[in-house]
Amino acid sequence: MRDDFQERFARQISLPDIGEDGQRRLGRATVAVVGLGGLGSPVALYLAAAGVGTLVLIDGDRLEVSNLQRQVLYVADEVGQFKAECADRRLHALWPGLKTRVEPQPLAVDTASGSLAGVDVIVEATDRVAAKLMTARVAHQLGKPCVHGGIIGFEGQILTVQPGRTACYGCLWSGLENEPARTPRGPLGAVPGVIGSLQAAEAIKVILGIGRSLTDRLLICNLLTMDWRTVDVRQNAGCAICGTLHKI
Numbered sequence: 507m508r509d510d511f512q513e514r515f516a517r518q519i520s521l522p523d524i525g526e527d528g529q530r531r532l533g534r535a536t537v538a539v540v541g542l543g544g545l546g547s548p549v550a551l552y553l554a555a556a557g558v559g560t561l562v563l564i565d566g567d568r569l570e571v572s573n574l575q576r577q578v579l580y581v582a583d584e585v586g587q588f589k590a591e592c593a594d595r596r597l598h599a600l601w602p603g604l605k606t607r608v609e610p611q612p613l614a615v616d617t618a619s620g621s622l623a624g625v626d627v628i629v630e631a632t633d634r635v636a637a638k639l640m641t642a643r644v645a646h647q648l649g650k651p652c653v654h655g656g657i658i659g660f661e662g663q664i665l666t667v668q669p670g671r672t673a674c675y676g677c678l679w680s681g682l683e684n685e686p687a688r689t690p691r692g693p694l695g696a697v698p699g700v701i702g703s704l705q706a707a708e709a710i711k712v713i714l715g716i717g718r719s720l721t722d723r724l725l726i727c728n729l730l731t732m733d734w735r736t737v738d739v740r741q742n743a744g745c746a747i748c749g750t751l752h753k754i
């Protein structure tokens with residue numbers, strides 16, 4: 507097992523920012539992946555492949571044939587099955603040392619705290635604003651770092667949040683939870699592939715405390731034009747989630 511560990515993670519261990527200590531720290535870490543669709547697929551695959559010890563896999567949907575265009579965790583034979591259970595099988599096949607907690611139901615207000623307590627990092631990979639805001643709220647209440655990703659069409663965005671210290675999802679997008687749902691456009695499958703991969707990298711950096719996170723910076727990238735930019739963002743005192751005005 508030790509040889510397998512050394513051999514399997516040799517490339518990461520060879521990175522000065524990770525090394526054997528960092529690799530062991532990844533092995534002790536628990537990450538919740540909220541949403542196992544287009545974004546959650548590369549998130550879960552890269553975190554498992556990187557040797558993150560425990561993944562909490564949260565998604566209440568069953569696989570549909572139209573998901574296969576972008577949700578690379580799954581194969582055609584699994585249509586109709588719960589994504590969380592399919593993901594569990596696939597990720598164990600990739601990294602047999604992985605521990606998982608499988609929750610084949612959507613994150614809900616009354617159970618979210620229980621689902622997300624005890625994790626080191628939350629990766630929010632849902633496709634609905636209400637779910638994003640709920641995840642952000644629970645992450646803030648529990649004091650957990652959270653990596654948000656969002657996509658539409660050819661465009662993607664990422665924001666990493668250190669609770670109470672940096673701008674949260676609600677600082678940017680509060681009030682949008684009641685927006686009427688629009689018919690989804692796209693995305694091109696490679697867009698969540700890119701954004702989800704970046705979310706996995708952000709989660710690993712947060713676990714290890716290395717590099718510079720996308721905190722107080724929103725990364726926006728357009729794969730049609732290949733324009734990538736970061737926009738500085740700030741905590742909003744009036745934020746419904748983390749704002750100080752609500753506490754006065």
Ligand SMILES: [Zn+2]
Nearest residue numbers: 674677745748
């Ligand atoms: Zn906020």
